[in-house]
Amino acid sequence: MITGYSVETIRRAEAALPDLLESGELMSRAARGVARLTSARMRDRGFRRVTGLIGPGNNGADTLYAIARLARRGFDATAVCVDPQSSPNVTAAAERARSRGARVLTGDGAEALTAIARAEVVLDGITGIGGRPGLPPFARPWVDAIRDRTWVIAVDTPSGQPVEGRQVVADAVFADETVTFGAPKAVHLLPSTEPTCGILTVLDIGLDLTDATPTVVRLTPDDVPVLWPVPTTEDDKYSRGVLGIVAGGERYTGAAVLASTAAVTAGAGMVRYVGPQAPTDLVRQTAPEVVPGEGRVQAWCIGSGLDPEATGEEAAEQLAAARAALASDLPVLLDAGGLDLLDGPRGAPTLLTPHAGECARALTRLGGRTSDLTRAEVEADPLEHARMLARLTGATVLLKGAVTHVVDADGPVHVHDEAPAWLATAGSGDVLAGLVGTLLAAGLDPTTAASLGVLVHGRAAEHANPGGPVRALAVAHAIGPTIAALLTESAQV
Template identity: 45%
Template sequence: MLLSWTSAVVRSAEEPLLAAGVPLMERAAFALHGQVLRVLRARRGRVRGARVVVLVGSGNNGGDALHAGALLARRGVQVTAVTCAARAHAGGLAAARSAGARVVSLVAGGGDGGRGVPTTTVEAAAGAAAGADVVLDGLLGIGASGTGARGPAGALVEALRQTPRSPHGPVVVAVDVPSGIGVDDGTCGGAVLPADLTVTFGGAKPGLLLPPADACAGDVVVVDIGLDLAAARPAVARLAPEDVAALWPVPDRHSHKYARGVLGVVAGTPRYPGAAVLCAGAAVLAGVGMVRFVPDAPTGRVDPGDELPPHGDGGPLAAAVLAARPEVVVGQGRVQAWVLGPGVDPHDHARRRTLTDALDAAVSDGLPAVVDAGALDQLPPRVGPQVVLTPHAGELARLLRARGEPVERAQVEAEPLRHARRAHELTGATVLLKGPTTVVVGAGGAVYAQADGPAWLATAGSGDVLAGILGALLAGRSQEVADDPGLVAALAAAAALVHGRAAHLANPGGPVTASAVAEALPATVAAVLGANGGARAAVAERRGRR
């Protein structure tokens, strides 16, 4: 699991070490220069003669970059430091000069308070950076607010962003964070230089995990500089496969289909039958014990407390589901969790009645429920965290507007965490906000940010598959959810991880369909659980005993 902490928490952890004289900057610079050496060796096969341009701001972030530049210069790297403010970190500047680095400034007399630093132009600095092997971005640190670099630094960043990138262009390495992102909230509203690699110190920062800023971070490497963050509450987490393996409900030899979870599904309409097929099928393929697909009753009334036979044959919608997944049981009956709303046409009044009745029953019984698409506008004013809303940005904006918040889709996309958190506050539900990076906000302040899927996953029906996966998880762990509602956010993040990995497995590097993602679920779950490796080990052990 990748954990992150706010800038305030990191500063608090630094204070006692700085007071004790611990050389945190030197530790950070040494780790940073080591990461740059790895990049140079991978890129050129050697270090000596490589070119590195260091972009330097006025704070300690620039000091880290200058000290790293000094270490690189002593290894034979041609280092040019470009200062972008009237002052730069004095110790770092002295170290860089002593090591033979060239220092220039975008500000007349800048860098060391006017002591004769040669000036350069934005165009010249951008040209030098474009011709380098590595650009070290040390302009702004963890005090940035997400409005981007400004002044000479902003002009340089904009010039670099407009310079065409080639396969032989520089690798951009961000120092702690890409300069100008919202370090604590992931906003990214101004001039930010996208990094290929971010080397962050002590612990990851929330903006490296949260959208939209995470798209500027590239690969993230966390280096230990001695900060004690164990007692501090993480701000944002990102699950890894081993975390999901611990969350996934796995049957034992005593399990039966009811013990493994029964999931009720109200999805699709005759106009959108695919949503029902994809959602129910994904739940089956993710490993739930049973899926009950609920068709419309003659009265539209659903009473999940009664064991009832199917209503006739369930109609053409149920027929489509059964044709794709004969394992599905059509009709009402007892369930441990629900998926409600995928593909439900707001103009299909009978389906809407069935949906509303099922949602009311789920909320009154305290059952876990995934509320998606057509069910979002049927949500009661308040629900518990066992209810998971799964909107995309436009749907979340509509939900917030219905509750008196004047929000548009673009605002949700610019500040996903803020608006997902607001929806959680207003409704009480766990909120899974779908996007290139999925943000989950749940009980007790839990926040997850998962970026596991390829861009190809933005395809019709993808959300229906995700809803089925999450429903399977909630049904399989319904008793634990009842005892610990805070578990729901972690399960939602786990579903997002498996969904994304299934898309990669379905067609590595190429386009995928929602159906292909669903079909890849059994192998994806097995890989996450380590089942394939465990089977191989068991076979090897049996062979060894022969």
């Protein structure tokens, strides 16, 4: 699991070490790390010239101290400052840099811009975690002077990019690599801004974040053996979790097959399917393990391919079963048409799995809006809209797309962006619903079930046909072997 923290949390961890902070030891550790990494890169590539861009705060001071160390190691090192007197830390660091043989320049005159243009490596110390989104105006000529081929190393964060992630600032710094201190911040981990950071190195400077709540979580394959509900000799099919599926209908029969198949291959103790005769017959043929009809379950997966407007006796019975499940105190996953059945917060664990269009529709319906929210608006800021839906409903929201976000009303966002784009195919969401529903039935909380399910779903898509197109049913069939590989690969580590 990779975790990213807010600026506030990092500053609190820093303040918990007053001796190291006030003596300058934290800054010294940061500068030493930056200088070591830069020096290694430069030696590898046979580079000689490095220029640091020095903003007014401690990020500038870190970078100046790193420039001082690089000058002492014999590199041709220059610092271009907005103001070498901007703070006591910057003043002291500028003095150190000069005394170690670095050139220290001010402003954006010809000499400064030439030093930037001639540099083989630029260290971006314009702003760090104290930066507001948008490049400071004083730094515009500096950044414009950087040549395309120059290797840019951001100190802590790429300047001008929002430290809390979200929307990329197109004309701010895009680094080739970033050295951050203590722990990643949201800007480094959210898929929207991650590309602005390049290769990320996290430098341990002694901050203690063990009890801190992250703002961003990325599960990794190593988490699967820790989180996956692996059965023991004590288990039977009921204790492993029975999933009830209310999905598909006369029209979308396939959704019933896909969700049921995924639940079976994901290892549900038992799957019950509730729906009209036509999808029931198909489920019987394709997944004979599935038990038709209602019965006791540990969780419900409702809505893939379900038409809430469908008429006829069988459809009415199926919708009544879905509504009864929603009214129960069992965990419920609501997908696609099932989302239309939700009127507000439930008293039990609830997970919504919309794509952007469904999220827009649910927010329009439940949010009391006068105008319709569009799919494009959700896609422009998926995290914000997923959070909005979670707050309106009290549910966990898994918002699907090339990047999948899993959020609660507050707390960390889980992000996933590693699934192959081939997964964008009809029915793959139905597979995800069955897979995640199985994890809910096994007793996992909605956030963990959702995040773990998304990871396995993306890997199963890769497994199903590495590097090529996949059909949803193949993704469902690949779930079992994918879980086995993830459990045993890690066991070998």
